[in-house]
Amino acid sequence: MLRVDIEKQLGEFSLSASFASEGRVIGLFGASGAGKTSLVNMIAGLLRPDRGTIVIDGETVDDSTARIHVPTWRRRIGYVFQDARLFPHLTVAQNLDYGRRMNGLAPDPAQHKRVIELLDIGALEGRRPGKLSGGERQRVALGRALLSRPRLLLLDEPLGALDEGRKLEILPYLVRLRDEANVPMVYVSHDVAELRQLATQIVMLKQGRVTSFGGVKVLT
C-alpha cells in the first residue's frame, strides 16, 4: 500500500525514513520536531526527497534515481491539515465538492450522502468556514479530503489544534472513518492514546530516524 524509503536534508536537520506497510491506519508517532510533518509532506509531494523512493498503491510517485516526482495534484491523496485550511471564499458545500470538481469526477450523490452522514456535517453545508467552530471545521476538512476520492488519506495531527473536549468529539468520527470509509490512512500524532485507538500499525520517528515499526504495542 505505502512504501517509503527516503532521505532529506532540511537545514541542520536530516530525515531518513524507511518503512513499508499494508496497514489500514499507519500511525506516525513522534515528538514535535521529529520530522513527522516533513515526512507526510513528502508523501503528499509538497516536499521533494533528496534521495529515495515513495510508492503509493503500487505507483511510484517519487524515485530520485529515475527522476520521478509526481506533482501533488496528480497523486490522488487526501490531506487533512492541523489547521483545516478550508477555502474561506467558498461555502461548506462548495468546499466539500472542490476535490470532485478539480479531478473532473462525476457527481456521486450516494457517496456524498455517506460522507456527510458519517461526519454529521449536513447542517453545515450552507455556511461559510468563518462561521464554524474548530471541531466543525476539522470535520468538514475530513469530508472534503474524502470526497476527492483519494487512494490514501494523510492526517497531520488533525486534533492538534483542538482542546480536550473537541478532541473527544472528533475521535469517534475518525474511528468510524477507519472502519467504514475504506481508505488507508497515515495518521500523524504525538498522542499515544489517540494512536492506540486509531492506528493498526505504528512508525515511530525520533530526530529524523525510524526507531521502531510494528503493531500498536510498540507504543508501550
Place this chain on the structure above:
Amino acid sequence: MLDISPAEWTAILLSLRVAVIATLVATPFGIALAWLLARRDFWGKSVLDALVHLPLVLPPVVTGYLLLLTFGRRGLVGGFLADHLGIVFAFRWTGAALACGLMAFPLLVRPMRLSIEAIDRRLEQAAETLGAAPWKVFFTVTLPLALPGVLAGMVLGFAKAIGEFGATITFVSNIPGETQTISSAIYSLIQTPDGDAAAGRLVIVSIVLALGALIAAEWFARRATARLHGN
C-alpha cells in the same frame, strides 16, 4: 443642475471610454505582473519592479515623449504596428488609452500585488492536495481571494486614467472629439476668455469621478479583509 454642453459631453464620454479601455486592457497584464512580483523570485526582479513604478515618478511629459518616439508613426513599434497591423496610436484616442494605461499601471498593480501577497499559501497547497493543477489553483483559489484587491486596483487605475493629462497631451495632443479628454478640455478652456464656467463644470465632474473611485476602492479593500476571514 449642471448645464453641460455637447462639447463638454464629448470630452467626458471620451475620457470615460479612454479610461475604461485603458483599465480593461491593463488589468490582465497587471494581474500577471502582480502575481510575478508577489510570488516569484527571479533575476532582475527589482529592476522590473522599478520599471513598473517609473511612470509614477517620471515627469509625465517625459513618458508622453517616449511614447511618441516609440509608438508614433515613425517610431520603432508604432511604425511596425501601422504598416503591418493597421493599428495607429499617434493622435488617436487609442493613443490616449495607451498613455493613460501606462500612467495608471503602477497604481493598478499595487493593490493587486498586496492582495496576492496576503493570501495564505497553505490554502493553495490544500487545493493542490485535492487534485487541482496549478492553473486551476490560480483561478479557483488565488484569483477569487485576490479579487477585491484586483477590483480596487482597477478602480484606482481607472481614476488615474481618467485624470491623466501630461503624457496624453504630449503623445496624442488635444484634438476635440478624438483625443481631448476632460483634463485637456479644462486646460484649453482656462486658456480661453469666458471659458471659466465650462471649466468649472468639468472640474466638478472630475472631482465627482475621482471621489467615487476612491470610495469604491476603499469599499473593495474592506470586502477583501472580510473575505479572507471567511465571513
